[in-house]
Amino acid sequence: MVSQNTQTESLFNRYAKTLRKDRWWLEPLLVGVGLFIFVMYSTVSAALLGNYWPYEIGPYVSPFFEPLFYTDILPKWVSPAIFILWAPLSFRMTCYYYRRAYYRSYFLSPPACAVQEPADSYSGESTVPLVVQNIHRFSMYGALIFVPILWNGAIRSFYWDGEIGIGIGSVLLLINAFLLSGYTFGCHSFRHLIGGGLNSFTGSKYQLFRKKIWNIVTVINSHHKYWAWSSLIVVGLSDLYVHMVASEWITDINTWNSFF
Template sequence: MEPSLATGTERPQINTGVHGTTRAAIGPRHLRTDRWWLAPALTAGGLLAFIVYSTWRAFSNADYYAAPYVSPFYSPCLAENCEPMQAGPNWEIFGTWWGLSPALLILIFPLGFRLTCYYYRKAYYRGFWASPPACAVAEPHTKYTGETRFPLILQNIHRYFFYAAIPVAGILTYDTVLAFRDEHYEWGHMGLGTLVFLVNIVLIWAYTLSCHSCRHIIGGRLKHFSKHPVRYRLWGFVGKLNDRHMLLAWTSLISVALADFYVYLVASGAFDDPRFF
């Protein structure tokens, strides 16, 4: 009898995927001895926490404006049922027929951008679907179709969500500029909320520009970098950001939630925005 390679959970009685007849017949599910499950568990927990928080704030339709700050979840405001505010774009292009929270009209673009992002796809595929749960750990599914079928084939529209994310980041930049005012809309003032918005917009732009699609658009199709020195320098800059795409994905996700929560605290009266000058 052929000796077992290792002890542990025996090999499932299936003959597809990594357990196919043409693959190495390893008895255990994996040979890793570290806590490989910790990373996908923390990823799933972090994403789930943001989903719960953003869903609550998006449907609450309240406490999203405290002069001069407007929550990034609600800007730009595209419906007439927005809170009266003098900060941030308020275009009301959807008229009076929209009765739900105005955040639902705009969040589809930044959330779609993150949902189809290459890093986030890896994160929630591993964290929620165990596809695969970790490196060198076989996934529990009996077959793999990748992103060739509905609905995952829609991940291919990531580039178009990138195009939509650019103007959204521009609008949030405008909101940050308006944060240099006091509650009477006079310029030359700065509060704690201003710093919160500044950090958030820097991280939003860094994450957006570190996108793989952005890097490919700038220099992915160039055959001779020497003939395009400006694009080459831009491609190099975006490439350096791309090296930190995972870090920027998480820090920007946290910062946009903190910016919204800060506005919520001030708007609800739970916290007074300290002004530095």
């Protein structure tokens, strides 16, 4: 019934980098490329081109520049986006999902499950510099401030020249505000604050209320990866769209006819 193949192989196989046969490298590769594209684009758009590439037109303001800061004090090469991007940038950089993503894709720590990481030693987030990841709570408070600001920008984009209307830009900004809200309110840190830190939900009506909110946040949190990616892509696209319309490279389809 059973035949034996006497082929034997070396000890190396047991300690090879991995014995996995699936395409374990595909996810870290795609994630790494995706994050690289976003970081490059946002750096160029928001930081380098700042005042040299128009970021508002009609009722639309790029989410990278919302709320608008007008100041003559700073030189033109200083982008107003720096007053805004500190919050979403630090929030995403220290987000538990993105940590998983870039630890795998860039630090190869590890590149995938059961695939050996190349580093000789490892102390995780217990020492400098990665202990800084603990500022996530700080940055979450910062990100919470920007949620109503983005909603304000989105709602404002439906009103131009004394008329309520709608355009592709307003729809994009609305979707952007929705996705960023889902990403922010589905954050692990927010989940903890809203109820996860409690051990008992039944001590008072207030605790029971927090439990109900915690249940909702838990559902949103279970898809945190998808909120993270969809909000990242849409915020980039919204910024690009407003720039393109403002630069007259494309025409926005809307009910107001023209912004010029």
